Amino acid sequence: MSGHTRLYRRGAVYYHRAVVPADIVESYGKREELISLRTKDRAEALRRVRIKAVEVDNRFELHRRQLSDRASAPVLDDLTPEQMRAIQAVYHAHLLEEDEQVRIEGLFEEGDPLPEMPVPSFDEWGELATEFSEDAKRLRARFKSDVFFDDEAEEVLSWSDVNLKVRPGSTGFKKVVAAIQAAIIQAANDVLRRHDGDYVPTPEPDPTKKMLATPLMSVAVEAWVREKTRESWSPTTEQEHRTWTSAFMETCGDRQIHEYTKEDARRFKAVMLQLPANWKKKAAIRGLKITDAAAKATELGLPPMSATNINKVLRFVGSFWRWAEGNYDDAPKGLFAGLSLSMRRHRARDERNPFTLDDLQRIFRAPLFTGCQSLRFRSTPGSLIPRDSGLFWTPLIGLYTGARSNEILQLHVDDVRKVHGVLCLSINDEGEDKSLKTKNAYRDIPIHQDLIRLGFLDHVEMRRRAGSLRLFSDMKKGSKGNYSNPFSKQFSRVLDEVGITTPKTAFHSLRHNFEDFCRASRISSDVIQILQGRAQAGERDRYGYGEAFMKAMNEAVQSIEFAGIDLTHLHVTSEATKNVL
Secondary structure, three states, rough: OOOOOOOOOOOOEHHHHHHHHOOOOOHOOOOOOEEEOOOOHHHHHHHHHHHHHHHHHHHHHHHHHHHHHOOOEEEEOOOOHHHHHHHHHHHHHHHHHHHHHHHHOOOOOOOOOOOOOOOHHHHHHHHHHHHHHHHHHHHHOOOOOHHHHHHHHHHHHHHOOOEEEEOOOOOOHHHHHHHHHHHHHHHHHHHHHHOOOOOOOOOOOOOOOOOOOOOOOHHHHHHHHHHHHHHHHHHHHHHHHHHHHHHHHHOOOEEEHHHHOOHHHHHHHHHHHHOOOOOOHOOOOOOOHHHHHHHHHHOOOOOOOOOOHHHHHHHHHHHHHHHHHHOOOOOOOOOOOOOOOOOOOOOOHOOOOOOOHHHHHHHOOOOHOOOOOOOOOOOOEEEOOOOOOOHHHHHHHHHOOOOOHHHHHOEEHEEEEEEEOOOEEEEOOOOOOOOOOOOOOEEEEOOEEEEEEEEOHHHHHHHHHHOEEEEOOOOOOOOEEEEEHHHHHHHHHHHHOOOOOOOOOOOOOHHHHHHHHHHHHHOOHHHHHHHOOOOOOHHHHOOOOHHHHHHHHHHHOOOOOOOOOOOOHOOOOOHHHHHHH
């Protein structure tokens, strides 16, 4: 009894010997793991063989996992110098291990007993190594291959120490062949040194080193986009992230994830610092590559995009790299960390101003709300008040809820619902045509009594009787996949028609108005954050979602006074309104 099923003795030296499992033997690269334990002492050999057995079993399991991963691995068209060196090292070790095993089994020499199975003689083995090397030299000098080397390359690529997918016929595949040929030349020299009696050890695999088979950035970006669109991204958000990650790849090249460095991020930032806003629409630089466009824009003195927009772009691309850090072991760390431009002003209020009370009166006294000829001729006084239109209701709901335009425009009829007895607008992403800007935007907003007096519930009931899914089905999606873009253009024209043309006012200004009215009514900051969909998970969890919470929220909303705005001319006295009030 040897004391261990894998303990094997050849001469005076002990070895670990294990047959490669049948399920992986074809792709493993050899049929057994024969490894010298480098001791003649049996007790020490028993200790070492147990350690080696665990290590080899881990290799077998790693190979199984790599076979599974390989099916979805990227197909490479080229190799890095690092990968070529690694392939050469792996194949060189394989050849020396094979040589060592042949020597263990015994080379035939004149005068020895005839072996049971044919084996090469000592001299023949040296000649074979020389011939093999000469053939490899001839082909490598010409960067050529043949059937043997093509087959060998395919096999080596499937080994657990390599596990790469390289496109046949590509530059990368030719480099695999060249690396194998270089390993043969190197190994032949070592075999002949062994023939001369020199000690040439067989290299052991280094578990701290691995083949870097990370995907191309373009492949990783597709995986990232698939994951994010499944979670929360709207079509617009997806397009923005695709646009700027593509710009990064255009600037720095489409390479394997592990190859990028901080210098690439700095280079991209430098281009952004030169690039004008909407640069693809500038006649002087339209059609140029992004780096050429940036250089030309500087030459022509075109003003670059704002610091706010540059930071936004850096966030888009940086978000991909943060995701890559968590999904690929060899992805660079903190690629975009610390690259944002410093800003003197940070508040959202610095980007949009609230409307003044005079502005609000002018908006809600416009013919759209007091009577116009038609929606097309909404600035011309007439008898039509379009209470069935999203253009009429969205500004009013924005004022009384602080909701974003897309959150309002995508509402379904069933999103007007009672939650623990409180009539609410439910802002959610429950539907294929819905999306939320952030994960914190999901909320139920109690409906202010003034909005009910304006006849909002009559509109809801009308859409329900009509069997409509959406509350504002007249408002269509734009080319970017959301409702807010086309609406924003319409609302901007409404502002122009009443003479509000300041650059810092838009629909989003109503969100600031709502916040101002909340503060003036002494609503707590935490409640404002929840109502506007900005509360962090911890704050929301602190409040809970039970009956007491909703009643408290409703009391807070009903206490908001919209002082200074007179909308009594829009009040209705329908039965639905009277019953609720």
